[in-house]
Amino acid sequence: MAEEFPFDISPMYEGERVRKGDMYVELGGPNRDGFELVQVVDPDEVEDGKFTLIGPDILDMKEGEAYPYGMIYKVAGEKLEKDLEAVLERRHHEFQPYMQGYMHLNQRYDIWVRISKDMVKKGLKSFEQIAKATMMLYKNELPFIEKMEAIYITDEEKVKEELAKAMEIYKARDERARAIHDEDVDVFYGCTLCQAFAPTSVCVVTPDRPSLCGAMTWFDCRAAAKVDPEGPNFPIEKGECLDELKGEYSGVNEKAVELSGGEYDRIMLYTFMEYPHTSCGCFEVIGFYMPEVQGIGWVDRNYPAATPNGLPFSSMAGQAGGGKQTLGFLGIGIQYFYSPKFLQGEGGWTTTCWMPKALKERVLDAIPEDMRDKIATEEDATDIEQLREFLKRVNHPVVSKWAAEEEAEEEAVTEAAAPEEAMPQMQMLQPGMMPQMQLPAFAPPSGGAAGGIKLILKNANIRVEKIVLKKKE
Amino acid sequence: MTTIVVSGKGGTGKTNVAALIVRIISERKVTLAIDADPDTNLAGALGASIRKTVGDIREGFLDEKDKLPPETDKQAHFEYRLMGIIEEGDRFDILAMGRPEGPGCYCYVNNVLRAIIERLEGNYEVVVIDTEAGLEHLSRRTVRDIDILLVVTDTSRRGLETADRIRKLANELNIRVKQIYVVANKVRDEKDREKLKNMAEEMDLELIGFIPFDEELAELDLDGKPLTQLKDSSPAFKAVKEIVERLNIM
Numbered sequence: 001m002a003e004e005f006p007f008d009i010s011p012m013y014e015g016e017r018v019r020k021g022d023m024y025v026e027l028g029g030p031n032r033d034g035f036e037l038v039q040v041v042d043p044d045e046v047e048d049g050k051f052t053l054i055g056p057d058i059l060d061m062k063e064g065e066a067y068p069y070g071m072i073y074k075v076a077g078e079k080l081e082k083d084l085e086a087v088l089e090r091r092h093h094e095f096q097p098y099m100q101g102y103m104h105l106n107q108r109y110d111i112w113v114r115i116s117k118d119m120v121k122k123g124l125k126s127f128e129q130i131a132k133a134t135m136m137l138y139k140n141e142l143p144f145i146e147k148m149e150a151i152y153i154t155d156e157e158k159v160k161e162e163l164a165k166a167m168e169i170y171k172a173r174d175e176r177a178r179a180i181h182d183e184d185v186d187v188f189y190g191c192t193l194c195q196a197f198a199p200t201s202v203c204v205v206t207p208d209r210p211s212l213c214g215a216m217t218w219f220d221c222r223a224a225a226k227v228d229p230e231g232p233n234f235p236i237e238k239g240e241c242l243d244e245l246k247g248e249y250s251g252v253n254e255k256a257v258e259l260s261g262g263e264y265d266r267i268m269l270y271t272f273m274e275y276p277h278t279s280c281g282c283f284e285v286i287g288f289y290m291p292e293v294q295g296i297g298w299v300d301r302n303y304p305a306a307t308p309n310g311l312p313f314s315s316m317a318g319q320a321g322g323g324k325q326t327l328g329f330l331g332i333g334i335q336y337f338y339s340p341k342f343l344q345g346e347g348g349w350t351t352t353c354w355m356p357k358a359l360k361e362r363v364l365d366a367i368p369e370d371m372r373d374k375i376a377t378e379e380d381a382t383d384i385e386q387l388r389e390f391l392k393r394v395n396h397p398v399v400s401k402w403a404a405e406e407e408a409e410e411e412a413v414t415e416a417a418a419p420e421e422a423m424p425q426m427q428m429l430q431p432g433m434m435p436q437m438q439l440p441a442f443a444p445p446s447g448g449a450a451g452g453i454k455l456i457l458k459n460a461n462i463r464v465e466k467i468v469l470k471k472k473e
Numbered sequence: 474m475t476t477i478v479v480s481g482k483g484g485t486g487k488t489n490v491a492a493l494i495v496r497i498i499s500e501r502k503v504t505l506a507i508d509a510d511p512d513t514n515l516a517g518a519l520g521a522s523i524r525k526t527v528g529d530i531r532e533g534f535l536d537e538k539d540k541l542p543p544e545t546d547k548q549a550h551f552e553y554r555l556m557g558i559i560e561e562g563d564r565f566d567i568l569a570m571g572r573p574e575g576p577g578c579y580c581y582v583n584n585v586l587r588a589i590i591e592r593l594e595g596n597y598e599v600v601v602i603d604t605e606a607g608l609e610h611l612s613r614r615t616v617r618d619i620d621i622l623l624v625v626t627d628t629s630r631r632g633l634e635t636a637d638r639i640r641k642l643a644n645e646l647n648i649r650v651k652q653i654y655v656v657a658n659k660v661r662d663e664k665d666r667e668k669l670k671n672m673a674e675e676m677d678l679e680l681i682g683f684i685p686f687d688e689e690l691a692e693l694d695l696d697g698k699p700l701t702q703l704k705d706s707s708p709a710f711k712a713v714k715e716i717v718e719r720l721n722i723m
Contacts (some may be wrong), residue, residue: 015592015593015595015596016596017556017593019561019596090544090546093549105552105553106546106550107546107550110553112553112557170542174543174544177542177544178543193580193581194578197580211581214578215538215578215582217543219544219545223546232584282578282580284577284578334539335539
């Protein structure tokens with residue numbers, strides 16, 4: 001079928017660049033407007049195979065010059081839905097480079113096209129040939145496209161005008177994409193890109209939980225898994241939802257065993273205090289539980305000083321990182337702050353007590369309005385005492401827990417601490433960070449044995465790899 | 474595609490040698506010159522200037538990644554950015570790697586860049602890479618296999634010792650190198666040649682040619698002028714041309 005075109009069409013030309021010296025014309029690119037848009041419309045709005053050009057054609061253009069370029073495709077088909085527009089448009093960047101001598105880079109409003117001199121020499125005369133070849137590829141590969149027409153624009157004013165309209169469409173599409181949540185999909189994705197540094201890391205990327213490094217979204221992983229199924233990104237079937245609030249899924253648990261080399265078999269996606277997500281070494285921000293205030297602090301890589309718990313980012317990252325599941329610590333990507341599932345298991349933002357000022361400002365619009373003044377920065381508190389004072393002053397939600405805890409503590413002295421939930425594989429990091437660690441919060445399995453203990457560690461500096469508590473024989 | 478890496482101890486004139494190699498090869502082959510030395514002097518030696526580097530794109534991504542639309546194809550986005558920083562000439566193009574990484578996570582971005590640079594290289598017949606003796610970009614696999622590794626030395630023993638170290642490093646890094654040669658630069662007389670020959674033999678390094686000390690080149694260098702101005706008849710140019718011929722890639 002390719003014979004009717006004066007240029008070769010094949011996937012082998014993907015990645016081909018047209019160098020400046022070999023270029024007949026440049027379209028779009030860094031110096032001219034350019035865009036591409038696929039629109040799903042009603043069948044009666046499409047004339048199949050039709051091509052329209054607004055502006056000068058290829059042979060009217062001056063060799064070596066750059067021109068604005070807009071490509072609009074209208075498609076229709078019984079199985080086509082508006083939601084597929086983005087998927088169809090993505091294929092444009094796959095199909096157009098199949099044409100030998102035609103360089104196509106990037107997507108949407110940032111496209112860069114070059115047509116080689118060689119292509120013109122071989123007989124390329126009009127954009128019509130480009131459009132017809134593109135539509136042929138679409139219809140061959142995606143037979144559910146029943147009708148397709150193309151409108152190409154090279155007139156500067158008209159490109160500007162249509163680009164402005166296209167921007168609105170992209171925006172609406174982005175809003176729809178952002179509205180996709182974990183409950184709307186059946187598949188999450190895993191990523192092993194940083195396993196070289198963090199061999200037991202189980203990075204689970206979901207619509208509501210971007211990767212810890214912040215580089216991969218669920219969409220990125222989906223695209224990467226499709227392009228390279230053997231690569232570092234792969235689908236994880238969600239399976240059964242075991243705990244909606246804390247985000248436990250049977251599929252994730254199964255995959256966790258495999259990815260961590262048997263180290264972990266439970267991962268809860270939206271919590272901090274129970275089988276938290278593993279922390280690699282790449283995370284942008286680390287969260288740390290401060291038992292003295294029963295709240296959480298966050299610190300990012302750019303904040304060099306110590307946090308209220310006495311440790312800077314680097315120390316905590318060094319200890320909690322490396323692919324471990326560490327109770328009380330959690331590495332995250334900055335975008336997770338914006339997630340509706342952000343620490344859902346702990347009541348979302350209501351447990352956050354401290355952040356560096358720069359980080360707080362950066363994510364301010366993610367913080368619920370009533371919490372904005374209740375989160376301390378280094379200007380309010382640099383140690384636990386100051387933080388306690390601050391939290392009391394602003395009446396932070398965690399303060400209400402303090403009174404309850406104090407009562408419980410008194411009881412615990414005389415009565416058994418009966419933990420309800422077991423937490424194996426717990427790793428304690430420098431208990432010195434938790435001068436008043438109370439058992440009910442971090443209790444090993446006891447099988448409900450009567451009689452209890454209270455452990456108070458004050459300014460301790462002990463490193464414990466594992467604690468094994470056994471019932472007396 | 475043939476990949477030639479030019480490395481060597483600082484001060485041996487490796488960038489000048491790389492520039493002359495690019496100039497000579499690009500007369501007949503479509504060539505990409507990659508400046509993988511953070512000092513980025515190759516472009517200057519080739520009479521071009523660099524506006525932005527791969528390092529700039531990498532840092533830029535860390536800033537902009539949260540602002541990109543959710544369904545952005547990031548690889549395509551990077552390809553566009555990378556295309557935008559290539560200095561395109563008539564005979565050859567130049568890509569500068571730029572500054573090393575800062576703190577933060579580069580797993581993803583390096584992985585993508587590797588794939589893109591590999592694709593870019595596929596568009597050229599010859600890729601010439603100027604890199605410092607630490608082989609940083611080679612260790613990071615932004616460059617994979619090497620057809621020819623040229624280590625430039627001056628007449629000092631240290632220059633040759635660096636050559637020996639680079640060879641060992643390439644081995645340790647598991648980079649596939651098909652051929653390794655030493656190029657002796659700024660050679661003054663027969664005595665220098667004899668000495669270098671003996672030292673190279675002692676270290677089991679193969680010397681592929683001598684580039685004589687060249688007044689004209691030294692002057693251009695001193696004035697910061699590009700080596701594209703060096704006459705074809707100059708001794709250094711003639712010597713590099715002979716070396717390139719010996720490489721048998723034309």
